[in-house]
Amino acid sequence: MNALGNELLVILPEMVLVAAGLVALVWAQFLKERAAGPVAGLAAAGAALALLSLLLVPDGTGPVLFGAVKADGFSLFVRAVLYAGALVVVLGGAGYVRKFQVPVGEFYCLLLLAIAGGGFMAQAANLLTFYVGLELLSLASYAMAGLRLDDPDSNEAALKYFFNGAVSSAVLLFGLSWLFGLTGTLSLAELGPALAASGAHPALLVMAVTLVIGGLGFKMAAVPFHLWVPDVYQGAPTPVTAFLSVGSKGAALAALLRLFYEGMGPLADRWTVYFAILAAVTMTWGNVSALLQRNIKRMMGYSSIAQAGYLLVGLAAGSDHGVWAAVFYLLAYTFTNLGAFTVIMAVRSAGGGLDLDSFSGLARRSPFLAGALLVFFLSLIGFPFTAGFFGKLNLIGAAVNSGLVWLAVLTAINSVISVGYYYGVVRNMYLREPGADLPAVSLEGSARLATAVALVMTLAVGILPQFVSWAQAASLLP
Amino acid sequence: MLGPWVDLLVFLIAGLTFPVLNVVLSSLLRRDYPYPEKVMPYESGEDPVGDARVRFRVSYYVFAMLFVVFDVETVFLYPWAVVLRELGLFALIEIIVFIGLLLVGLYYAYKKKVLRWV
Amino acid sequence: MPLPLPYFLVLGALMFAVGAWGALSRSNAVRVLMSIELMLNAVNINLVAFNRYLTPSELTGQIFSIFVITIAAAEAALGLAIVLMIARRRGAIDINKINTLRG
Numbered sequence: 001m002n003a004l005g006n007e008l009l010v011i012l013p014e015m016v017l018v019a020a021g022l023v024a025l026v027w028a029q030f031l032k033e034r035a036a037g038p039v040a041g042l043a044a045a046g047a048a049l050a051l052l053s054l055l056l057v058p059d060g061t062g063p064v065l066f067g068a069v070k071a072d073g074f075s076l077f078v079r080a081v082l083y084a085g086a087l088v089v090v091l092g093g094a095g096y097v098r099k100f101q102v103p104v105g106e107f108y109c110l111l112l113l114a115i116a117g118g119g120f121m122a123q124a125a126n127l128l129t130f131y132v133g134l135e136l137l138s139l140a141s142y143a144m145a146g147l148r149l150d151d152p153d154s155n156e157a158a159l160k161y162f163f164n165g166a167v168s169s170a171v172l173l174f175g176l177s178w179l180f181g182l183t184g185t186l187s188l189a190e191l192g193p194a195l196a197a198s199g200a201h202p203a204l205l206v207m208a209v210t211l212v213i214g215g216l217g218f219k220m221a222a223v224p225f226h227l228w229v230p231d232v233y234q235g236a237p238t239p240v241t242a243f244l245s246v247g248s249k250g251a252a253l254a255a256l257l258r259l260f261y262e263g264m265g266p267l268a269d270r271w272t273v274y275f276a277i278l279a280a281v282t283m284t285w286g287n288v289s290a291l292l293q294r295n296i297k298r299m300m301g302y303s304s305i306a307q308a309g310y311l312l313v314g315l316a317a318g319s320d321h322g323v324w325a326a327v328f329y330l331l332a333y334t335f336t337n338l339g340a341f342t343v344i345m346a347v348r349s350a351g352g353g354l355d356l357d358s359f360s361g362l363a364r365r366s367p368f369l370a371g372a373l374l375v376f377f378l379s380l381i382g383f384p385f386t387a388g389f390f391g392k393l394n395l396i397g398a399a400v401n402s403g404l405v406w407l408a409v410l411t412a413i414n415s416v417i418s419v420g421y422y423y424g425v426v427r428n429m430y431l432r433e434p435g436a437d438l439p440a441v442s443l444e445g446s447a448r449l450a451t452a453v454a455l456v457m458t459l460a461v462g463i464l465p466q467f468v469s470w471a472q473a474a475s476l477l478p
Numbered sequence: 479m480l481g482p483w484v485d486l487l488v489f490l491i492a493g494l495t496f497p498v499l500n501v502v503l504s505s506l507l508r509r510d511y512p513y514p515e516k517v518m519p520y521e522s523g524e525d526p527v528g529d530a531r532v533r534f535r536v537s538y539y540v541f542a543m544l545f546v547v548f549d550v551e552t553v554f555l556y557p558w559a560v561v562l563r564e565l566g567l568f569a570l571i572e573i574i575v576f577i578g579l580l581l582v583g584l585y586y587a588y589k590k591k592v593l594r595w596v
Numbered sequence: 597m598p599l600p601l602p603y604f605l606v607l608g609a610l611m612f613a614v615g616a617w618g619a620l621s622r623s624n625a626v627r628v629l630m631s632i633e634l635m636l637n638a639v640n641i642n643l644v645a646f647n648r649y650l651t652p653s654e655l656t657g658q659i660f661s662i663f664v665i666t667i668a669a670a671e672a673a674l675g676l677a678i679v680l681m682i683a684r685r686r687g688a689i690d691i692n693k694i695n696t697l698r699g
């Protein structure tokens with residue numbers, strides 16, 4: 001029993017998240033109209049507590065809890081990034097939730113459950129845990145996209161996200177069933193050797209792997225599985241969009257790394273080419289489409305597609321270097337993108353619109369927000385002394401080390417393309433006069449804290465070398 | 479040569495013969511005496527009114543959703559109950575936690591006044 | 597002598613294909629939901645068949661299919677809730693006509 005108790009400590013952070021989520025749901029029913037503040041506080045405390053309880057997770061590389069989960073450095077790193085991201089979403093979104101009357105209990109409950117699902121994906125040691133985690137994340141996300149019940153756009157986002165997502169997870173599942181059939185095991189550790197030893201026709205393996213990549217590519221918003229992204233990003237409540245852009249993407253990246261690099265590592269030379277092509281198409285398509293957008297959420301949607309392309313470069317490298325470069329970029333991207341979304345939410349909550357003109361003269365209306373958004377955009381581009389710069393540098397280095405020079409060059413070219421659309425917003429903020437009808441933007445305490453945390457992390461990850469060595473410790477191989 | 483297919487064939491023939499035989503036999507044996515009340519569709523003693531393709535009340539749907547939750551719960555409870563003694567205390571606590579989580583959902587539905595028929 | 601494994605796999609693949617075709621070609625939201633259920637059940641056939649023929653001494657595949665059933669139920673409930681929300685607002689559940697978001 002004591003050994004079992006020790007094993008249960010591995011999923012302590014997820015237990016904290018689920019418990020906090022359920023309490024939030026029930027408590028909000030009692031508080032009714034007064035729920036927004038206290039329940040947001042509870043959700044933030046839950047996310048913070050989950051983050052802290054990661055310290056209690058016993059180190060170990062073998063699967064525990066009947067082979068369900070694995071507490072290695074990789075899972076700890078990705079979970080820390082996810083839970084810190086959830087904390088920033090809760091803090092940054094509190095003002096928006098109150099202003100637009102998003103159902104409070106439901107929102108925070110679903111958010112915490114979704115992030116717990118993402119945590120399970122990151123620590124999955126077999127396909128079953130991985131699938132259940134994925135669905136916990138997905139189902140909660142579908143519901144969250146439609147939480148502004150009176151808003152037709154939000155309804156439509158939920159509908160589109162649900163149908164696209166349900167079909168893609170059925171496709172993924174069909175691929176998983178074939179992986180099980182080809183190997184006779186669900187354990188990730190036994191997957192690779194069993195596949196290498198199996199005498200099945202290679203076409204069957206290609207089919208199974210293609211289906212799995214399709215399903216997870218959807219979650220990550222990789223081209224050509226990205227068609228839902230702009231509509232859902234635009235229609236969903238903005239805190240939910242912020243969560244989708246980092247939570248779903250991060251968890252899907254972790255799952256892809258686990259499934260392919262850990263599970264099918266011996267076959268790396270056969271699958272890296274898929275990811276190289278996927279990464280190249282995704283980043284290029286995302287960046288070029290983002291140039292054409294007039295709505296900031298749609299633009300950030302395409303921008304997040306491009307970022308998914310960068311993340312996939314690490315997987316395409318198919319090396320230890322690629323893995324830690326990808327999770328390091330995930331860390332940089334999470335704080336940067338959430339910071340940008342916090343600023344967008346603040347502008348929106350102050351009564352501004354979502355088209356790019358709403359940001360005209362933001363430097364006058366709120367110098368702090370404009371400066372913060374500038375830093376976040378610089379980091380998304382990959383400007384030196386920001387998190388994004390080191391992130392991209394490591395990814396490019398990993399690609400070059402694996403002989404993918406063309407992909408490294410393409411990544412650099414794409415960074416240059418992305419300047420185009422980020423500059424459009426920056427120009428509006430600094431060089432345009434604020435229109436007469438645009439309100440002054442004031443920041444709530446929690447949103448100010450979220451922006452500050454994101455800002456500090458964006459700069460710290462870009463300057464301090466400790467984060468790199470921490471990411472390097474998050475290697476997947478024992 | 480047919481091997482496994484014989485079972486299927488027998489099953490198919492038996493499955494077809496039984497209902498057809500019953501209908502044919504009863505139509506041969508019974509008196510044919512139709513009157514309006516008799517040819518009316520049976521709807522639990524109610525007078526059938528209008529088309530069968532009507533809109534159902536939304537409340538039915540919400541109840542159906544709650545039913546699904548507890549219906550599927552059984553899928554997990556049944557295998558657990560079969561091996562209850564071998565699994566011991568830990569599995570018992572696990573299943574209590576599992577049901578507890580579902581009860582939170584039920585309580586939420588209750589607070590949302592979903593359980594009241596309006 | 598039981599039926600050989602490929603029979604079940606072909607059945608699963610056909611069911612999956614029918615479901616995928618239905619999910620992609622129908623425009624009535626409820627029919628799409630039914631098609632998705634069909635795809636998930638095709639997966640269950642695969643899982644149980646693989647389990648029975650490849651690892652008869654373990655129950656991994658069957659356990660997996662129980663989880664799939666559960667998640668399919670949750671998914672259907674959520675999907676119907678979303679469709680219901682749309683239907684109340686617009687009075688129609690033709691998913692091709694719900695397209696105000698574009699750009």
